Amino acid sequence: MHRFRTHTCNDLRKEHIGQQARLSGWVHTIRDHGGVMFVDLRDHYGITQVVANPGDLPELDFGVLSNESVISVTGQVVARTEGTENAKLPTGEIELKIAELEVLSQADTLPMLVNTDEPCNERVRLTYRFLDLRRRHMHDNIILRSRVISHLRAKLSGIGFHEFQTPILTASSPEGARDYLVPSRVHPGKFYALPQAPQQFKQLLMVSGFDRYFQIAPCFRDEDARADRSPGEFYQLDLEMSFVEQEDIFATVEEVLIDLFRTFSEKAIVGLPFPRIAYADAVRRFGTDKPDLRNPLEMVDVSDIFAGSDFKAFAGIAGKADGTVRAIAAKGIAEATPRKFYDQMIEFAQSVGAKGLGYIVFEGGEARSPIANYLDAARIAELKSRCGAGDGDVLFFIADKVKAATQIASEVIPELGRRLGLIREDEFRFCWIVDFPMFETDEETGATVFSHNPFSMPQGGMEALETKNPLDILAYQYDIVCNGIELSSGAIRNHRPDVMYKAFAIAGYGPEVVDAKFGGMIRAFRFGAPPHGGIAPGIDRIVMLLAGEANIREVIAFPMNQRAEDLLMGAPSEVTEKQLRELHIRLAKKPRE
Secondary structure (H helix, E strand, O other), X not given: OOOOOOOOOOOOOHHHOOOEEEEEEEEEEEEEEOOEEEEEEEOOOOEEEEEEOHHHOOOOOHHHOOOOOEEEEEEEEEEOOOOOOOOOOOOOOEEEEEEEEEEEEOOOOOOOOOOOOOOOOHHHHHHOXXXXXXXXXXXXXXXXXXXXXXXXXXXXXHOOOEEOOOOOOEOOOOOOOOXXXXXXXXXXXXXXXXXXXXXXXXXXXXXXXXXXEEEEEXXXXXXXXXXXXXXXXXXXXXEEEEOOOHHXXXXXXXXXXXXXXXXXXXXXXXXXXXXXXXXXXXXXXXXXXXXXXXXXXXXXXXXXXXXXXXXXXXXXXXXXOOEEEEEEEEOOOOOOOOHHHHHHHHHHHXXXXXXXXXXXXXXXXXXXXXXXXXXXXXXXXXXXXXXXXXXXXXXXXXXXXXXXXXXXXXXHHHHHHHHOOOOOOOEEOEEEEEOXXXXXXXXXXXXXXXXXXXXXXXXXXXXXXXXXXXXXXXXOEEEEEEOOEEEEEEEEEOOOHHHHHHHHHHOOOOHHHHHHHHHHHHHHHOOOOOOEEEEOOEHHHHHHHHHOOOOXXXXXXXXXXXXXXXXXXXXXXXXXXXXXXXXXXOOOOOOOO
């Protein structure tokens, strides 16, 4: 018999009754029923109930057992007493009658419960993550993550992609987020950077003649945490393809994601092929370039209807060049929605920067609200027509400067959808956001800067860069969004040195900067580069969606907290003076309080 186990804690069934077996695992629960001891024994695979009468085994000290101690038990597989079967467990028709018990590792008093998925303080969970990962829900999430990655590797290999690894220690480059820098011991005063993405390397692979590349790539960005973004590091499914246009990328990614989501979720994928929404249209309709299409609410510009009206609060804003009034139509809610609901939505809107949230209720053939009292019949009729509103509907209004109104709408639309129960939780709805602007104006400096990916091909190529207002130039850039979560950004790449120099010049980077920061790539493009493009869906976010989790930390084995701290390992930590000297680094003195 094997030293530790003949079976796992998910193996034994009725057909094993009468056989001898040995199991090893963690003590999940202990129950003493009138002198008979029941223990649920848990391992990676499942749970088996083991039972003993301590009186029959005087040589065994059952008092040493505690939750999460690791034990090995040997005995006979027997049928559970009729009426005590557990249909929730695959092993629920049998139990193991203990003849031998060995404590392999005694557990101290636990800082958190493991045999329940009840909420627990996050600091405790992250400090004792190894215990948190024993909980079935978390354990299943991490296994799901592993299965998703294995599935992606098999799928991509099956459609002609090859997996290559790219460097972790590389050069710093201006790609948007802050770099994590690594000081060089052998080159004093110089630093490596951890890659924000394998962007340049995967493009170089295309220039090197490899046609289809992928990698489950670790990426490092010094960014603040969000519910859908882990600080420090994340993993992405990095893809790049040669001799492709935008639609080729879309077709490949849709095939991969549809197959993946159908394999690992029973939720319906609604809307195939994935709809394409221009960036400007997404912002105009939803206030965001990450719309949740499960929510039917969107907004309509009604500024001209209020301009010149007697409702001065909106008329004044609508009359300004940078002012706007937006309407959101909520269908069929008038009768069932109490006054308290409107007051609560006004409070929410104010919490995200709005001065208020106007509304008109259409009911019984009338338009009711203080706003409606100041609008003539023609304006009311035009509001209803433009917003598609009728009896039983409610129009909500946001009035402010365009940028502020857009930001407020990005918060109000999803919140309104949630409170009204409009979001279809049993669906996945994907969309492509396309036609991103190539450049934008930096609010602080007024300079023209890249708005998205500096390596993208501008629509119209060199001619557009030379003849158009930079703020009017669109790029072959695209995001893929699912249920309001941005999974990835991608682009058809700029593979021509002349176009790249010109694009960077518009953004304020001279040729010497391009040569210094992107020398490897620009040199490669001078020796024959194929048209190519790619994308990099986030693994963490994909698994978060498949697991139905609201926070990305629930699908990462060892995440940092919101302050970018690893509470389990104690990172970041101080280092010794000797280590600093080896790296030619001296810490700045802390300023006096």
